[in-house]
Amino acid sequence: MVSMESKISQIYQTPIGKDVLSKLFMTLNLNEKILNRFPISHLKLKHISRHLGKGLPETLLELVNSEQETIKDSDSISPKWWKEAVFYQIYPKSFCDFDGDGIGDIKGIISKLDYLKDLGIDCLWLSPIYDSPNDDNGYDIRDYRKIMAEMGDMDDFKSLLEECHARGMRLIMDLVVNHTSDEHEWYQKALSGDKKYMDYYIFRDKPNNWKSFFSGSAWKYEEELGKYVLHSFSKKQMDLNWENPEVRKEVIDIVRFYHEMGVDGFRLDVINLISKKEGLPDGNETVGKLMQFTGIEQYFYGPRLHEFLRELRAEGFAPYNAFAVGETPGVGIEMGRYLTHESRKELDLIFNFDHLETPGHARFDEYHYDLNFLKDIFYRYNDSMGNGDWRALFFENHDNPRMVSKVMKDRKYRNVLAKMLLGILFTVKGSPFIYQGQEMASMNLPFQDMSQIRDIESLNKYQELLESGMEENKAFQVIMAGTRDHARGLINWDDTEHANAWIDDFTLHDGYSAKAQLETPGSVLRFFKKMTAFRRLHPELIYGEMIPLAREKKDVMLFRRKWQGSSLLVEINLTDKRQPRQIQKRKVRMSNYKNREERDLKPYEFTIYEEKRRKLR
């Protein structure tokens, strides 16, 4: 246990203390190494508490002391299909519109299963396809057991599932159970004053200072009831009360319904937010300013989170041997181990967001992403992984701008950079999660003005910026830096115009349609296919130890992957400038450049060399 008498270095040595202080220093763009150096390391928490703002030291201590267990690691790595799989996330609304109504649908996904199988995809993850008013494009669920009419019906979904399995692919769905739509029958009954259903949600007589992830207060006043109700996201996404065992049972019934159908598991939306601190205490204003969401420390890793996850797994997932990956914004590397180490029997994987923005930057900041930071974070994550740990590797999803656009300064490097980024996901230790379009080097979209923006988060943020006095052009530039709509553009299959689509179309005739990429030698898509095939043939890239080399050398990333007598070396130029080649006279197995230079790595060069090959007996 730590206390106000504890030194900073003692707090930093605890798992949660390391995560919280690391997150704080990354946000402030400070070098966290000073936490282990005199004089900071010897300062006691009580010496600095008055500088941290009211309540922060106590919150820090509570969080750090909440994890008293130590994780006992496993003796060896247990083989699992999801450790070997290449995952592919589909955002159905933008993926493929089969019936021509301008909205992607399930029949459209079925029509692309052979394409996905040919890419080397093992498991699909569908963003929500349940009945929804689409205030947040399906992340506001109105009926968990009904398919959104615009996308098809339950028979279509069962066909999709069957067709996936027939091709040896798996399918996981997206489960949004931190909140429901305000049009869900549970909430409608609550609004009518039904006490049972009022206790499914979080009603209070007065609001606290928590902020919504989608701008403004996280509380909405409901006239009918004369009460405030919590909504961590949009005003139409009402937080469920997980303290209520009835709610937890409803969620277990929902996942069992789909697991009975043969669904292979779920991605669990913001699942780390479900346990709110008792009494819903105000958030610390300092943390609120830093993390941009006042109150987040009161619920991002709440007191009963592990208990709720163990119950959900034991009753909803384990009986079906189903897979669970949690989306856990704000959770650090050590916290992630407590959620996913196999001894914990909670989640199999989480999406950790630590690498998505470089220190001192947030998603809506305009800046060039320095891949040296990615190397640092990926190696730190690797250092923390024991035999019983695993990790999800990703750069993109439906909530973030395209990684190629975050890194690239000059478009001439689009192809080699896109290939290099894919190469990292396929050679670093962990399971790669690819987002639709990444296989075609998709980039951010050239929206001209706010009339083309659909995302509720962006629309709310734009209004908030205007109300803060920012002039329209500047506010639009801020939205353009981070809008989730960059990832929600329509997939360009063959340059066919999309009639009356829900979002404007920007990528036609740019040579990056799936058809063009399939037909073009040396295309990003063809490189993608080669890499998935190569990874499948090399277990050292799956279960093999990952050993960083020349770790302190800036602008390059070099590591070994070794397994049962075979080993590969991976060498990456993290910049658009030439860098001295470290590896000489080794057989090249894969590269994003056909003709390489003897002495130097070319800009964004990614090369795999053979080091040792086990002699097959």
Ligand code: ISL
């Ligand atoms: O994207 C993020 C970090 O880069 C977060 O701001 C993100 O919005 C947050 O992690 C929650 O995302 C999930 O829940 C939201 C939904 O809008 C997102 O699409 C979903 O991924 C509410 O359900």
